[in-house]
Amino acid sequence: MISWYVTQASSYAADVDGLILxxxxxxxxxxxxxxxxxxxxxVKFRARPGVKGRYITGEKTSEAKWVNYPHYLVLVxxxxxxxxxxxxxxxxxxxxxxxxxxxxxxxxxxxWTFVHAGPDGQLDTADDIRTVNVxxxxxxxxxxxxxxxxxTLHSFSVPAFRLxxxxxxxxxxxxxxxxxVTGEFDIQCxxxxxxxxxxxxxxxxxxxxxxxxxxxxxxxxxxxxxxVTPAVAATDAHASLAARAPTLGVSAGQQGGDR
Ligand SMILES: [Cu+2]
Numbered sequence: 001m002i003s004w005y006v007t008q009a010s011s012y013a014a015d016v017d018g019l020i021l022x023x024x025x026x027x028x029x030x031x032x033x034x035x036x037x038x039x040x041x042x043v044k045f046r047a048r049p050g051v052k053g054r055y056i057t058g059e060k061t062s063e064a065k066w067v068n069y070p071h072y073l074v075l076v077x078x079x080x081x082x083x084x085x086x087x088x089x090x091x092x093x094x095x096x097x098x099x100x101x102x103x104x105x106x107x108x109x110x111x112w113t114f115v116h117a118g119p120d121g122q123l124d125t126a127d128d129i130r131t132v133n134v135x136x137x138x139x140x141x142x143x144x145x146x147x148x149x150x151x152t153l154h155s156f157s158v159p160a161f162r163l164x165x166x167x168x169x170x171x172x173x174x175x176x177x178x179x180x181v182t183g184e185f186d187i188q189c190x191x192x193x194x195x196x197x198x199x200x201x202x203x204x205x206x207x208x209x210x211x212x213x214x215x216x217x218x219x220x221x222x223x224x225x226x227x228v229t230p231a232v233a234a235t236d237a238h239a240s241l242a243a244r245a246p247t248l249g250v251s252a253g254q255q256g257g258d259r
Contacts, residue, residue, distance in 0.1 A: 001017075001021060002017045002020060002021070003017060006159050006160055007160050007181065007183070007185065008160070008162070008180070008181075009158075009160035009161055009179055009180060009181050009183070009185055009206065010158075010160070010161035010162060010163065010177045010178060010179060010180060011177075011178040011180055012088070012091055012092050012161075012162065012177075012178075013160070013161060013162040013180075015088045015091060015092075016088060016092070016162035017162065019084055019085060019088045022081070022084060023081055026077050026080070026081065030074070030077075092162075092163070092175075093175065096144060096174070096175070096176045097142050097176065097178075098142065099142055099143065099144035099176065100141050100142045100143070101117055101121055101138075101141055101142075101143050101144075102117060102123050102143065102144045102145070102146060103115065103116055103117070103123075103135070103137075103143050103144075103145050103146070104123060104145070104146045104148070105135070105145050105146065105147045105148070105156055105167075106148045106149075106150060107147070107148065107149045107150070107154035107156065107167040107189065107193075107200075108149065108150040108151050108154075109151050109152065109193060109194045109196060109200075110189070110193070110194065110196035110197065110199050110200040111132055111133055111200065111202075112132070112133055112135070112156075112187065112189075112200070112202040113130060113131070113132055114130070114131045114132075114134070114135045114136070115128055115129075115130050116128065116129040116130075116131070116136055116216075117129075118216055118221075119213070119216050119217075126221075127221065128221070129216065129219045129221060131219075133201070133202040133203065134202060134203050134204075134205060135187065135202065135203070135204040135205070136204075136205050136207070136212065136215060136219075137179050137204060137205070137206045137207070137212070138179070138206070138207060138208070138209055138212040139179050139180065139181065139182050139206050139207065139208055139209070140178065140179070140180060141178065141179070141209075142176060142178045143176060143177055143178070143179075144174055144175070144176050145174070145175055145176065145177070146172050146173070146174055147165055147167045147172070147173040147174075147175065148167060148171075148172055148173075149167035149168060149169045149171075150169070151169060151193075152169065152193050152194065153166060153167065153168060153169070153191050153193060154166070154167040154189045154191050154193050154200070155167065155189055155190035155191035156187070156189075156190075157187065157188050157189065157190035158177070158185065158186070158187050158204060159185070159186060159188075160185035160186070160204075161177050161179070161185075161204075163175070163177055164190055166191060167191075179204075179206040181206065182206050182207055182208055182211075183205075183206055184203055184204070184205050184206070185203070185204050185206070186201065186202075186203065186204075187201065187202035187203060187204055188200070188201050188202075189201070
């Protein structure tokens with residue numbers, strides 16, 4: 001249902017949507033049941049001439065069951081929701097499938113710089129391609145991204161991928177995505193990061209393999225004008241990957257932009 005409004009453009013987008021839908025149905029059913037009971041009670045125990053109101057404390061066992069049994073039901077559904085959420089969380093954030101390519105994402109006030117491996121498929125080589133505010137991907141390819149921030153907290157949000165990940169200064173945060181459709185979609189910083197936060201938007205362009213190869217041939221190589229060595233600290237689960245992310249490229253402001 002969410003896909004009516006935002007395209008599902010990654011391999012795990014449908015899982016995230018399915019989880020949200022399941023939670024909405026469960027919570028929605030409880031909401032409707034609670035409202036129905038509330039209205040029924042209001043009507044059934046409405047004021048009537050000659051009938052005295054009763055004060056019911058709910059302490060008798062025969063009364064407490066009306067509270068306890070629904071409560072047990074809520075707990076059971078809580079467990080179902082948590083189990084489903086953990087499975088999706090693990091797929092999206094913890095169990096990374098083997099990477100076919102790596103891409104470096106650098107956030108700063110207020111732009112995104114992307115470092116793509118060039119035709120050799122390796123980062124930190126001479127044919128790397130740096131772009132500003134346009135992430136260029138190949139459809140059906142598994143990417144590991146390495147997310148940095150040069151100044152403050154940002155959040156890399158790609159609604160079509162159903163992906164959101166904070167960027168934290170001094171850390172290289174590793175995650176993954178696999179684009180599943182070609183096209184162009186929004187990227188937006190999702191963390192208030194200063195007065196220009198609302199302007200910190202970008203685009204992701206997803207191409208076929210042949211179109212991506214053609215783009216790589218023609219994309220201008222920009223010479224790194226200045227390197228910044230961040231204090232890279234990996235998340236524990238991905239220490240080895242992040243250890244291979246020694247330097248940040250040039251800043252967005254320094255390099256102009258390939259769109
Ligand atoms: Cu930001």
